[in-house]
Amino acid sequence: MAALVAMEDVRAYLQSQESMEAQFEEDVARNPYSIETWTSYLNLLHTKPSGHRLSKERVALFRRALSYVPLSYKLWKRFLDESYALVRGLRIDRPELVELTLLYEDALVHLHKMPRIWLQYLSLLDHLRWGTRTRRVFDRALRALPITQHKRIWGPYLAFIHAQGVASTAIRVYRRFLMFDPSGREEYVRYLLSMELWEEASIQLVHVLNQPHPPSSRHALWMELCSLISSHPDDISSALNVDAILRSGVHLFSDEVGRFWCALATYYMRLGMFESARDVYEEGLAAVLTVRDFSLIFDAYVKFLEALVTAEMQDPTSPELSRTLHLYEDLAERRPLLLNAVYLRQNPHSVAHWHQRIALTSTSASTTSSTPSPILIVQTYTEALKTIDSTLAVGALSSLWISFASFYEAHNDVANARAVFEKARHRLASSFRSLDERAAIVCAQIELELRHGAYDAALEFARAACRQKPVMRSLKLWHLRVDLEESLGDVPSTRSAYEHLIDLKLATPVLVLQFTAYLETHEYFEDAFHVYEKAVQLFPAFPHAKPIWTAYLAAFTHRYQGTKLERARDLYDQVLNVAPVADMADFYKQYAALEEKYGLWRNAQTIYEQATTKVESLPHVQLELYQFYIKKAQQLAGVVAVRAIYERAMGHLPNETVWQLGLEFCRFETLLGELHRARAIYAHIGQCCDPRQHEDSFWSKWHAFEIEHGNEETFLDMLRIKRSVQMLYATVNYIGTAAGALNMVASSTNQAAPTSITSSSTIVPGDAMETLEKEDQTTNDEEIDIDEQPVPEAVVRGKVF
Numbered sequence: 001m002a003a004l005v006a007m008e009d010v011r012a013y014l015q016s017q018e019s020m021e022a023q024f025e026e027d028v029a030r031n032p033y034s035i036e037t038w039t040s041y042l043n044l045l046h047t048k049p050s051g052h053r054l055s056k057e058r059v060a061l062f063r064r065a066l067s068y069v070p071l072s073y074k075l076w077k078r079f080l081d082e083s084y085a086l087v088r089g090l091r092i093d094r095p096e097l098v099e100l101t102l103l104y105e106d107a108l109v110h111l112h113k114m115p116r117i118w119l120q121y122l123s124l125l126d127h128l129r130w131g132t133r134t135r136r137v138f139d140r141a142l143r144a145l146p147i148t149q150h151k152r153i154w155g156p157y158l159a160f161i162h163a164q165g166v167a168s169t170a171i172r173v174y175r176r177f178l179m180f181d182p183s184g185r186e187e188y189v190r191y192l193l194s195m196e197l198w199e200e201a202s203i204q205l206v207h208v209l210n211q212p213h214p215p216s217s218r219h220a221l222w223m224e225l226c227s228l229i230s231s232h233p234d235d236i237s238s239a240l241n242v243d244a245i246l247r248s249g250v251h252l253f254s255d256e257v258g259r260f261w262c263a264l265a266t267y268y269m270r271l272g273m274f275e276s277a278r279d280v281y282e283e284g285l286a287a288v289l290t291v292r293d294f295s296l297i298f299d300a301y302v303k304f305l306e307a308l309v310t311a312e313m314q315d316p317t318s319p320e321l322s323r324t325l326h327l328y329e330d331l332a333e334r335r336p337l338l339l340n341a342v343y344l345r346q347n348p349h350s351v352a353h354w355h356q357r358i359a360l361t362s363t364s365a366s367t368t369s370s371t372p373s374p375i376l377i378v379q380t381y382t383e384a385l386k387t388i389d390s391t392l393a394v395g396a397l398s399s400l401w402i403s404f405a406s407f408y409e410a411h412n413d414v415a416n417a418r419a420v421f422e423k424a425r426h427r428l429a430s431s432f433r434s435l436d437e438r439a440a441i442v443c444a445q446i447e448l449e450l451r452h453g454a455y456d457a458a459l460e461f462a463r464a465a466c467r468q469k470p471v472m473r474s475l476k477l478w479h480l481r482v483d484l485e486e487s488l489g490d491v492p493s494t495r496s497a498y499e500h501l502i503d504l505k506l507a508t509p510v511l512v513l514q515f516t517a518y519l520e521t522h523e524y525f526e527d528a529f530h531v532y533e534k535a536v537q538l539f540p541a542f543p544h545a546k547p548i549w550t551a552y553l554a555a556f557t558h559r560y561q562g563t564k565l566e567r568a569r570d571l572y573d574q575v576l577n578v579a580p581v582a583d584m585a586d587f588y589k590q591y592a593a594l595e596e597k598y599g600l601w602r603n604a605q606t607i608y609e610q611a612t613t614k615v616e617s618l619p620h621v622q623l624e625l626y627q628f629y630i631k632k633a634q635q636l637a638g639v640v641a642v643r644a645i646y647e648r649a650m651g652h653l654p655n656e657t658v659w660q661l662g663l664e665f666c667r668f669e670t671l672l673g674e675l676h677r678a679r680a681i682y683a684h685i686g687q688c689c690d691p692r693q694h695e696d697s698f699w700s701k702w703h704a705f706e707i708e709h710g711n712e713e714t715f716l717d718m719l720r721i722k723r724s725v726q727m728l729y730a731t732v733n734y735i736g737t738a739a740g741a742l743n744m745v746a747s748s749t750n751q752a753a754p755t756s757i758t759s760s761s762t763i764v765p766g767d768a769m770e771t772l773e774k775e776d777q778t779t780n781d782e783e784i785d786i787d788e789q790p791v792p793e794a795v796v797r798g799k800v801f
Helices: 002-030 035-044 056-068 073-087 095-110 115-127 131-144 147-164 167-180 182-194 198-210 218-231 242-252 254-270 274-285 291-312 319-346 351-368 373-387 397-410 414-426 435-451 455-465 475-488 491-503 509-521 525-538 545-560 565-578 581-598 601-614 619-636 639-652 655-671 675-688 695-709 712-748 754-760 765-779
Strands: none
Touching: 035 056, 035 073, 056 073, 073 095, 073 115, 095 115, 115 131, 115 147, 131 147, 147 167, 167 182, 182 198, 198 218, 218 242, 218 254, 242 254, 254 274, 254 291, 274 291, 291 319, 319 351, 351 373, 351 397, 373 397, 397 414, 397 435, 414 435, 435 455, 435 475, 455 475, 475 491, 475 509, 491 509, 491 525, 509 525, 509 545, 525 545, 545 565, 545 581, 565 581, 581 601, 581 619, 601 619, 601 639, 619 639, 619 655, 639 655, 639 675, 655 675, 655 695, 675 695, 675 712, 695 712
16 A cells, blocks of 8 residues: 555656646746856756766757856856866766866856966866966966956965976966066065076066165065075176176165175185175275174174185295285284274264274284385374364364374474474364363373473463463362462562462462462562462352461461451451351351460350350361360369369260269279269269160260269169169150050051050050069169169278268
């Protein structure tokens, strides 16, 4: 029963298939140009392929359809794809693949404007390894397709050429491609380099560099060309003007100058043109502007000469061996000069480098040239002075002129030395920017005349220079002028020079003191004092005025002693009104010494008291003054006066210095036998001496005093005072530490209540005292326990007052 049903279904399907085919036949008969009808018909007709070919019925249907619509890309594409799908994977020598190529040829007769068909066809031919036919089909495709679609063909074409590896064919293809796309020239260069076609690669690389905007970095391309030329000169020499190309690279890339020069020299060296290579090295050394390029060329040059020497040594009798060795030695000797020339090319206005060149010339001229050394040095000086622009000079240009003149002087040619200075002086207005340089030239010329005994000429020249602007403002020149006036001139001319110097307001405190010393030497005392008065007006501020006032007061006191005491007092009052506190002590001491020697001790005592009051802001100076005052009082006054000074000082000095003078006061009273007074002084100054800091400087001395002069009661009093002072300073430090801790807690816990801080950080002085006393009991070695430990025997046996 089931078989009957299946047969019925097959019969029904065949009847429907036949009816549909009949219907399509009627449709294509009515409209044979409908691509949709043919496509539907092809979809209906599914016949089994015959091997690796389409069935004859399907091929016939395709042919019928394409005979009506031969330009249908859709039908041709389907026909080709179905045919290709059946032969995919077959060996390349199967006839079915040849038939497929013929089918593509038929399709391209009608679809030669379709790049996809060309590309499929070319892919098939490349698979079949038909090189020549593939290349010809590529050419046909380029001729058939419009130029806008050539880009789709050239990519596979170039890949095919690379795979074939035939250089002549590739060159022709690339030349055609560059007509289409010149930007591919760099890719062409890469291919030529891979094929070791150096000549064509260099030509094309030059073309790439001539483009306005090359695809790669111009610097990288130049470096590649440079390396290519130097590595393969035999292949490139006839194709390019290598010398011109590399020299143009020198001007284009300032940071690679050395590499270009070395490449050019290597090019000539590989061609066997050694003299040309050496000329290039020499030219490069004379042209580079940086030390890096110089080092690169110099090292390559040395290696080149070493290679030549090694080659020449194969034949020791060769005449070229000695010449090459001489060139090698000469290069080594010339290296400092060549390097100096590099610095001068960087900045030809550098005075220091010209000095260096002159020094190198003087040491190397005798060995590197037949020209006498002095002539070369003179030529170098002349070149330097012609080259340097004074407005751009780096360094003192005057030093070059002075060095030039000194060179002539060293060779006993004073006339030319004078001529150099004269020429330098004539260029003063334009050649030297600063006053110091102009003055240096003039002073050097004066010193030249002095060295050769022309004293009068030197003095007259100095006087004339001090009248010329602007060099007359030079302090160096004036120093030399006044020295010459003192040595060679007379008193009026010397005074005139100094007075002119002061009128120009060029004088310094040293010059003023020098002038006054000169006047005092010639006993012009009042004139010297007049100069002092001018000087203190010129230099009213300290510290410049201090040496002037010191010398003025000393000279006045030495001259008049006590005859003009009132005038001297006016001078001291004048200086004390303008002197700062730090400088007052010296002047007060001098003032008091004047009163001690020529006046009254009472006046000196008033001065000392005034001095100790004025310097209160400087405790150590005040202490020193009191000590000096007391020393003088001990020499000139009695014990009562000295004691009064001590008592006054104890009330004026601050705590940081009062204990030092207090110890001296104690020694004074002890020597007088006033032990009660001494002990009271110890007790007084002990209040300001923290035992932790003044144990050795104060408390040990009081301890020794009590051991020697005290008794048990006084010794115990000293210990009680020491303990109370120790507790006092400990309490102060404890409170300060606690206050700092409170501040830190308050800053870190801003939201905490004030009461909580107070309750948790309450300071109990009593507890601090107890703690301190416990620490003292365990750590203080000098403490005496009154209840348990005995008093030292020396104290018990001491005097009882």
